[in-house]
Amino acid sequence: MRDYFIRRFLLIPPTLIGITLIVFFITRIVPGGPLERAIMEMRQVDAASGASSGGSQAGEGQALSEEQLQQLKEYYGFDKPWYLAYFEWLGKLARGDLGNSTRYNDPVLGMINQALPVSVFYGLITLVLTYSICIPLGIVKAIKHRTFVDNVSSILIFAGYAIPGYVLGALLLLFFSVNNEWFPIGGFVDYQYAYLMPWGVFKDPEALMSILHHAVLPLACYLIGSFAVTTLLMKNHLMDNLAADYMRTAVAKGVPFRIAVVKHAMRNSLIPIATTFGQNIVLFVGGSFLIEFLFDINGFGLLGLTAIFDRDYPVVMGVITLGSFLLLMGNIISDALVAVVDPRIRFK
Secondary structure, three states, X not given: OHHHHHHHHHOHXXXXXXXXXXXXXXXXXXXXXXXXXXXXXXHHHHHHHHHHHOHHHHHOOOOOOHHHHHHHHHHHOOOOOHHHHHHHHHHHHHOOOOOEOOOXXXXXXXXXXXXXXXXXXXXXXHHHHHHHHHHHHHHHHHHOOOOHHHHHHHHHHHHHHHOOHHHHHHHHHHHHHHXXXXXXXXXXXXHHHHHHOOOHHHXXXXXXXXXXXXXXXXXXXXHHHHHHHHHHHHHHHHHHHHOOHHHHHHHHOOOOHHHXXXXXXXXXXXXXXXXXXXXXXXXXXXXXXXXXXXXXXXXHHHHHHHHHHOOOXXXXXXXXXXXXXXXXXXXXXXXXXXXXXXXXXXXX
């Protein structure tokens, strides 16, 4: 098993190279990149300055010279073939340099460092609450199948699952923030604690209370969709194991039903949960860009979406690289958890 996981870790670098190579190539062939945007903005500035001067000069002098165009290409890295530019970017990545944003001219690594703790905070709380509530709830629903508890909880779970998180967020903001002003209308922390971002806010007790006050409504939106999937996954697999022959044999031999459920059926039912755990890590860290946009939370998901809309390719490459790395690590974590839960699994 040790050799298997060593091979999995050794496969991470070539896999990342393959993913980033494809994405980098796509960013070079799609229209509307940073070079085209810069040219358009320069022409708009020239047109505005010409219009302010009046007369027939309003439409003159808007074309860029070859020297200006070449300078723009060099600035944005479009002056060389895409594969050479990729290897140059890969060399910077090996040194821990993701380049600068073409939109804001800020270091990409610094932008990710500002956004990632926000998504990790929401993702970690969502992950803990989801598994700590849904797994026991799924066990109760399986044991008390078709009882009052099972029917009422199913109605609530499916009602929550049917409501998209961003729709619930809009309703919560309207009622709790706009009409009653019980919770902030958006943001991650109060404005007076913004200077402590990103890590200092977690060390200041007052800032931490401000974060928790801001987090109530977004967390409700994050949790509402994940409850149904995890709960029903646990319930359905536990019911299958409760009906298995080994459970009837264990009870027939005198093993108490509660002990048989905890030591045998529940452990086998956790295998699907462990299989999807790694993917949920990536999902929760990436966050939901719609919820982040609705609550004005500058998280990792919103950073990637904004970078795509702005054609900010250095930021896109940084987000894709980190997201792909987390996905690969999540898959390895899932394999390790499956091996822990199911002793029959032996990776070779």
